[in-house]
Amino acid sequence: MHTKTKSSTSGTGSDGRLVVPACSPETISRLTRAGTPAEGIVGEIRARWVLKGPVEAKVVDSSAIVGANLLASFDLSKETSIQPTTQAQFAKKKAADEVMSELQMLQTGHMPGRKVVLVSEVSGGLVGCAIISMKGDGRLKRVPYIESIARNDPYEHAVLRDCATSVGAITLRATVEAVVLEAGGTVPEMFARVRLFNRPSHYIFKELEFESRSRLVTETQQVIVVRTAGLALPEPVGEKLYMPLRRA
Numbered sequence: 001m002h003t004k005t006k007s008s009t010s011g012t013g014s015d016g017r018l019v020v021p022a023c024s025p026e027t028i029s030r031l032t033r034a035g036t037p038a039e040g041i042v043g044e045i046r047a048r049w050v051l052k053g054p055v056e057a058k059v060v061d062s063s064a065i066v067g068a069n070l071l072a073s074f075d076l077s078k079e080t081s082i083q084p085t086t087q088a089q090f091a092k093k094k095a096a097d098e099v100m101s102e103l104q105m106l107q108t109g110h111m112p113g114r115k116v117v118l119v120s121e122v123s124g125g126l127v128g129c130a131i132i133s134m135k136g137d138g139r140l141k142r143v144p145y146i147e148s149i150a151r152n153d154p155y156e157h158a159v160l161r162d163c164a165t166s167v168g169a170i171t172l173r174a175t176v177e178a179v180v181l182e183a184g185g186t187v188p189e190m191f192a193r194v195r196l197f198n199r200p201s202h203y204i205f206k207e208l209e210f211e212s213r214s215r216l217v218t219e220t221q222q223v224i225v226v227r228t229a230g231l232a233l234p235e236p237v238g239e240k241l242y243m244p245l246r247r248a
């Protein structure tokens with residue numbers, strides 16, 4: 001597990017990583033994006049530290065995960081151990097519980113036929129991951145479905161060197177790219193379910209132009225978020241920050 005120093009002074013943490021005060025105040029203020037990410041939800045990105053180098057992303061078949069240790073370092077225990085007292089905490093915990101349970105099923109071969117996105121620091125650490133079902137959720141829709149997405153706990157509140165892109169956001173970008181790649185290069189409609197009060201999740205989906213279909217709140221308090229077919233991705237953040245997704 002990585003350790004990082006949270007410091008109120010500019011400079012590097014004990015592991016050599018830049019802590020966010022090394023970004024200028026202007027940059028940090030840019031971390032607070034305009035707009036209302038989800039109804040009734042406002043806030044400031046709580047970026048605390050900056051990755052030192054670029055991240056890279058790959059998409060693999062779920063069969064490559066079974067019995068392998070590709071996800072061994074993945075940890076959401078900070079969220080799964082929350083004792084919720086607010087709706088936001090409840091949503092965070094439930095979402096993390098679901099992600100960990102799906103990753104467990106994936107690793108034991110109980111989620112065949114999926115695509116798995118792995119985002120890592122070029123220097124090694126697993127930053128984030130996602131599970132995609134290209135055939136939909138078997139219920140509501142038959143278009144690609146992002147079943148799970150999460151960033152690894154050691155990377156909570158981390159941003160790329162642009163001081164603006166969270167690791168969760170870059171993991172979602174890689175996931176959308178993976179859907180496009182697996183769809184043969186055209187951008188299909190795709191969707192995900194986001195818990196109503198899972199604020200960090202709403203931010204990243206909103207940034208990539210997933211729209212909340214707020215009429216479709218399920219019994220589990222999840223909002224369906226949909227990305228329209230044909231919608232191009234925003235400009236890439238550049239290879240110094242993020243190496244293009246590849247199939248492995």
Ligand SMILES: CC(C)(COP(=O)(O)OP(=O)(O)OC[C@H]1O[C@@H](n2cnc3c(N)ncnc32)[C@H](O)[C@@H]1OP(=O)(O)O)[C@@H](O)C(=O)NCCC(=O)NCCS
Pocket residue numbers: 031032033043044045046047076079092095096099148149150151152155156157158166167168169192193194195198199200201203204
């Ligand atoms: C959803 C997730 C991937 C987002 O990752 P991330 O963008 O790297 O963000 P972090 O979790 O490190 O949190 C960043 C903080 O900045 C806030 N933030 C992020 N983007 C923001 C923005 N554009 N504007 C304002 N605030 C923002 C977040 O709300 C969060 O604040 P909080 O801790 O007070 O809630 C991550 O929170 C996660 O893995 N959660 C557990 C699993 C999960 O919920 N998956 C989604 C299922 S749909």
